[in-house]
Amino acid sequence: xxxxxxxxxxxxxxxxxxxxxxxxxxxxxxxxxxxxxxxxxxxxxxxxxxxxxxxxxxxxxxxxxxxxxxxxxxxxxxxxxxxxxxxxxxxxxxxxxxxxxxxxxxxxxxxxxxxxxxxxxxxxxxxxxxxxxxxxxxxxx
Numbered sequence: 001x002x003x004x005x006x007x008x009x010x011x012x013x014x015x016x017x018x019x020x021x022x023x024x025x026x027x028x029x030x031x032x033x034x035x036x037x038x039x040x041x042x043x044x045x046x047x048x049x050x051x052x053x054x055x056x057x058x059x060x061x062x063x064x065x066x067x068x069x070x071x072x073x074x075x076x077x078x079x080x081x082x083x084x085x086x087x088x089x090x091x092x093x094x095x096x097x098x099x100x101x102x103x104x105x106x107x108x109x110x111x112x113x114x115x116x117x118x119x120x121x122x123x124x125x126x127x128x129x130x131x132x133x134x135x136x137x138x139x140x141x
Contacts, residue, residue, distance in 0.1 A: 033066045040072065040106050050103070052077040052113065061109040061126070075110040078103055082116045100124065 044051050054060060054076035061074040068074075082097040100114050104124060112124040 029066075030070070033070055036106075037067055037070060037072050040067075040075075043103070043106055044075075047080075050078050050080060051075075052079045061111075063109060075107045077113060078107050078110040079113045079115055082114055 059076075061076045062068055063072040063074040080097070080100045080103050082099055097114065100112055100122075103110075103112055109126055111126065113120055114122040114124065
């Protein structure tokens with residue numbers, strides 16, 4: 001009896017179930033990133049004073065990669081008004097204002113200017129993170 005030639009293995013063969021699982025994972029990722037874009041845009045709509053034009057010395061920031069894929073533009077500078085921390089500088093250094101932390105989560109690429117009472121209180125550069133990812137005040141005045 002003649003032997004049949006060995007069949008070549010097909011590397012890109014997958015089942016329909018695998019295709020559906022992959023499509024679901026991609027769809028969940030896109031919905032998650034779209035939610036992040038909507039949060040960024042609603043933050044800027046609710047806080048029109050936060051949108052600060054970049055200075056001439058600023059490097060134009062770009063949004064995180066996944067958001068950039070969906071067409072989101074980066075925010076170079078952001079101004080956050082805080083109250084209640086001006087009286088106590090130590091408390092401010094220990095517990096950064098929640099509004100500024102929220103802005104940092106939404107805009108990790110931006111320079112956050114913390115303003116209170118009309119004066120610049122602190123500046124958070126995009127690299128002001130600890131090893132655990134917690135954002136602390138660095139720079140500042």
